[in-house]
Amino acid sequence: MAAKHFKYIILGGGVAAGYAAREFAKLGINPGELAIISKEAVAPYERPALSKGYLFPQGAARLPGFHVCVGSGGERLLPQWYSEKGIELILGTEIVKAQLASKTLTSAAATKFTYDNLIIATGSTVRQEIDDADEIVAAIKEKKNGKAVIVGGGYIGLELGAALKLNDLDVTMVYPEPWCLPRLFTDGIAAFYEGYYAIKGIKIIKGTVAVGFDSNADGNVTAVKLKDGRVLDADIVVVGVGGRPLTTLFKDQLDTEKGGIKTDGFFRTSIPGVYAVGDVATFPLKLYNELRRVEHVDHSRKSAEQAVKAIKAIEGGQAIEEYDYLPFFYSRAFNLSWQFYGDNMGDAVLFGDADPASTKPKFGTYWIKDGKVVGAFLEGGSPEENNAIAKLARLQPHVADLEELRKEGLSFTSKF
Ligand SMILES: Cc1cc2nc3c(=O)[nH]c(=O)nc-3n(C[C@H](O)[C@H](O)[C@H](O)COP(=O)(O)OP(=O)(O)OC[C@H]3O[C@@H](n4cnc5c(N)ncnc54)[C@H](O)[C@@H]3O)c2cc1C
Incomplete structure (x- = not known):
């Protein structure tokens, strides 16, 4: 042909x-x-x-x-x-x-x-495709009020954990790292999300990995075996690791x-x-x-x-400008919503109300490298505030006093 x-x-x-x-x-x-x-x-x-x-x-x-x-x-x-x-x-x-x-x-x-x-x-x-998501939807319906184990503590794992909890499943998350989304989050940021998830009733097991699964005669998974020897009962297992x-x-x-x-x-x-x-x-x-x-x-x-x-x-036969990208990531789960712009290198300064028990938590983090703000993260920001942290990450202003920056928090962005 x-x-x-x-x-x-x-x-x-x-x-x-x-x-x-x-x-x-x-x-x-x-x-x-x-x-x-x-x-x-x-x-x-x-x-x-x-x-x-x-x-x-x-x-x-x-x-x-x-x-x-x-x-x-x-x-x-x-x-x-x-x-x-x-x-x-x-x-x-x-x-x-x-x-x-x-x-x-x-x-x-x-x-x-x-x-x-x-x-x-x-x-x-x-990547997940529609078919994979449909499998999760079918499992949620079939295993009503059952136990779900999420393997992986990246942002997709965190989103899936929240979604399954909203569907009234008993959710346990397992990841090997000392805290969730370590590629981006500092321990301070992660402590907020892990605390919030705990309040929502999600169990988190850190520092170990899933090494195998048990299944019944029908081939349905019944348990997740962890490297540290623990065995978690499971009706649904969702793996959201490593791209x-x-x-x-x-x-x-x-x-x-x-x-x-x-x-x-x-x-x-x-x-x-x-x-x-x-x-x-x-x-x-x-x-x-x-x-x-x-x-x-x-x-x-x-x-x-x-x-x-x-x-x-x-x-x-024309010329265009080279790609000039400002890294931007976001995630949403439960009523939470964060945005991150720039680079997460250097010293991190946590500001705002990062208490997971707050009724309206709102906090952020700046990353400072070579005396310049190179990255900014904000949970619970308005569109204007998110634009303001994006601008900051692009401008990379100098800062001399990190303690002062922490105190100023989000209002630091209004200078630019
Ligand atoms: C569940 C999930 C949630 C996400 N949430 C966020 C988020 O909140 N924020 C964020 O910033 N990013 C998020 N991402 C990441 C974001 O979706 C990806 O970065 C984005 O989809 C990448 O786009 P892409 O076109 O490169 O690849 P994809 O969108 O993955 O598309 C790749 C396509 O290529 C096709 N394909 C692959 N190989 C072949 C082949 N050999 N022949 C034919 N077709 C092929 C696939 O079928 C697919 O259609 C999420 C990703 C996933 C999986």
Whole structure:
């Protein structure tokens, strides 16, 4: 069978793919030029919903409600939108072979696709898809009031723990680190969330890992075995650990760095016409003069838009600015909501009311490196306050007295 040819192919149908498609439509494409090839059976959607609204006991988010680009306040791109624009959504199609030298992709069903430009947006292994979330929803219904064990103390583990608790399950979280989300949280920040979860009735077991599971004759899990010898009864086990970028298709074909596909500030890889965006890309973070890989939704959206702008600029013989990203992560669970901007390096200064028993806790942390504020975290901030900490992380103002900064707390941002 002859290969299907497209001027542009986006490989992967997640967040980055959806935002890239919108940018292509904005900048102008002809019908039939662009295809999205995705293993998933549905058009691109806002993946973060899967560990939040999708699991709510009431008023749960369901497709088509959270197709991209609603997560950033944009238009919701329903499947019809793609057909109206002449963008081909090739869904339920896994690419099993990529031959970048001949610009050819081959699917599991042996269909061949060729392209002029390829955008790799395959995401990472921590990814959950609708099917995984549906399994959790089914288990919640089936194991009403049962025991749930969450393995992993990252933000997805924390969100899943909260969601299962809201569904009246008896939740235990297990993670090996001394506190939750250690990649970002200081012990002071983590103490708040762990305290809050304890008040909500969630048990947390730290410093050990799950090493095995027991199951009954039907193959249903009944217990989680921990390395320290403890055995936890379990009706549901959800594992939310460790992400790895999905780059194996391109092994030995593209330059890699820090586990991801190495790109420049336009998301061009080492092969002309091949771009990598979202979770798989290791890109120059201009602000810190360093190559980084970022597994967060804001970057997946912005990197996708930047790559499409770059493709279009090259075609038009124009130049665009290099990607200049300010790292931004967020999470929501229970009535809590935090945002983080910048870098969590150097000394940390905790400010505000971080008492988990407070009726309206509100606190934050600044990170200070070489006398400059390089990162800021805020729990419970208003949109204006979150904008203010973002501005601070971008401006990196000097501070001399950390104790003074702690006392000033959030009001420090009003100086800028
Ligand atoms: C449950 C969950 C909650 C999250 N919550 C937050 C949050 O609160 N805040 C935040 O900042 N970030 C969050 N994230 C991270 C964020 O969703 C990701 O950073 C973002 O989705 C990355 O976008 P992407 O397009 O690179 O990859 P993805 O959105 O993961 O999409 C990858 C796509 O590629 C497809 N694919 C992969 N391999 C192939 C192949 N061989 N053939 C065909 N298709 C393929 C997949 O099926 C998928 O459609 C969350 C992630 C998860 C899983």
